[in-house]
Amino acid sequence: xxxxxxxxxxxxxxxxxxxxxxxxxxxxxxxxxxxxxxxxxxxxxxxxxxxxxxxxxxxxxxxxxxxxxxxxxxxxxxxxxxxxxxxxxxxxxxxxxxxxxxxxxxxxxxxxxxxxxxxxxxxxxxxxxxxxxxxxxxxxxxxxxxxxxxxxxxxxxxxxxxxxxxxxxxxxxxxxxxxxxxxxxxxxxxxxxxxxxxxxxxxxxxxxxxxxxxxxxxxxxxxxxxxxxxxxxxxxxxxxxxxxxxxxxxxxxxxxxxxxxxxxxxxxxxxxxxxxxxxxxxxxxxxxxxxxxxxxxxxxxxxxxxxxxxxxx
Ligand SMILES: [Zn+2]
Numbered sequence: 421x422x423x424x425x426x427x428x429x430x431x432x433x434x435x436x437x438x439x440x441x442x443x444x445x446x447x448x449x450x451x452x453x454x455x456x457x458x459x460x461x462x463x464x465x466x467x468x469x470x471x472x473x474x475x476x477x478x479x480x481x482x483x484x485x486x487x488x489x490x491x492x493x494x495x496x497x498x499x500x501x502x503x504x505x506x507x508x509x510x511x512x513x514x515x516x517x518x519x520x521x522x523x524x525x526x527x528x529x530x531x532x533x534x535x536x537x538x539x540x541x542x543x544x545x546x547x548x549x550x551x552x553x554x555x556x557x558x559x560x561x562x563x564x565x566x567x568x569x570x571x572x573x574x575x576x577x578x579x580x581x582x583x584x585x586x587x588x589x590x591x592x593x594x595x596x597x598x599x600x601x602x603x604x605x606x607x608x609x610x611x612x613x614x615x616x617x618x619x620x621x622x623x624x625x626x627x628x629x630x631x632x633x634x635x636x637x638x639x640x641x642x643x644x645x646x647x648x649x650x651x652x653x654x655x656x657x658x659x660x661x662x663x664x665x666x667x668x669x670x671x672x673x674x675x676x677x678x679x680x681x682x683x684x685x686x687x688x689x690x691x692x693x694x695x696x697x698x699x700x701x702x703x704x705x706x707x708x709x710x711x712x713x714x715x716x717x718x719x720x721x722x723x724x725x726x727x728x729x730x731x732x733x
Contacts, residue, residue: 463690466573466625466636469497473571474539475562475596477552477588478508479530480654485629486575487537487647488640489684494538495643501541501569502534505558505592510549511657519548525656533653537646541569552591554598560610562599567618574600578628578687589630600626601691627686634685641682644670 472493476482482490482502490500507523527544534542545561552558566574577585579593600623603609607620614620627636640647648666652658674680 463688463692466627466688468493468572469499470572471499471501471570472573472575473501473503473566473569475503475505475574475576475592477505477577477586477592478511478549479504479526480508480533480651480657481577481589481629482575483533483647483651483654485577486627486684486686487533487650488643488682489575489627489638490539491537491643491646491650492638492640500537500539501543501565501571502530502539503543503545503562503565504530505545505552506547506549506588507544508549522656523549526654529654529656533650536650536653550588552588552595554591554594558591559595559599559603562596563604563610564613564618566599566604566623567613567621570621571623573625573627574623575627575629575686578631580628581630581632583632585630593628597626622691624690624692626689626691628689629684629686631685631687634687636686636688637683638686639681640684644682 472490474482474486474490476485481504494500508526509519509523511526512522523546530544531542543565545558547558574596576596577589577593579590579597605620605622607614645663648663651666652661652663670682
């Protein structure tokens with residue numbers, strides 16, 4: 421095994437264990453290799469607590485793909501924000517169901533899941549399910565949210581996988597990838613943001629979920645039950661499955677394969693380029709800038725606020 425492969429393997433095994441390479445919000449990144457060489461060596465494991473943003477197409481995407489990682493990060497004190505581009509208003513076989521009703525049901529299910537995981541904020545952009553497009557307006561909204569929340573790490577769909585996928589997953593993955601590099605970093609893209617007090621920002625790490633060839637693993641064994649609880653919040657999507665069903669599946673798997681860590685796997689992009697300037701704290705409050713996030717007025721929703729029936733926007 422080459423030295424590089426060994427280091428890569430070690431990086432997987434050490435994922436999220438504390439060391440001096442932690443990403444600390446609001447502090448400059450550690451010295452980085454020159455642009456173009458960043459992918460040639462295994463980067464250090466992603467450490468926290470840090471800020472993360474999970475950008476997905478539909479309610480329940482994040483729960484199935486990465487809720488164990490999110491639960492782990494939240495338990496470790498990370499600040500996690502969810503952005504959902506659609507409200508999943510086509511996801512039913514019920515002949516009596518209507519899109520508006522289904523969207524409301526699924527938005528509430530997502531709020532419940534966020535609460536179960538400890539996610540701080542949920543942003544619902546309200547695009548119609550199945551009709552997302554890789555275009556300027558959505559891209560600008562994602563850039564604005566990145567400049568507002570300033571995440572160190574973003575989890576989104578892998579838009580580049582060769583196997584079967586939903587068009588919303590592909591388009592959200594593409595828009596988010598383009599927003600992260602280079603749009604959010606360079607101030608002359610979407611200059612109106614600067615007028616609103618939002619500075620350019622660099623995302624250091626991207627974890628692509630649903631990837632064909634994952635190269636980064638997070639051990640979620642200790643948070644698996646929280647993940648299951650979050651999945652089960654999506655009652656309209658789980659076909660009557662219960663926690664007992666998940667426990668039975670796990671027991672059968674362990675009987676067959678022996679006890680193994682439960683993992684979530686991602687394709688990792690470690691950007692870690694030298695920032696053009698230190699990442700300062702946002703100069704505007706989320707509430708002040710949120711009103712411009714969404715085209716339909718359903719902008720920024722704090723999960724805690726929703727619990728009390730309040731909307732920040
Ligand atoms: Zn989906």
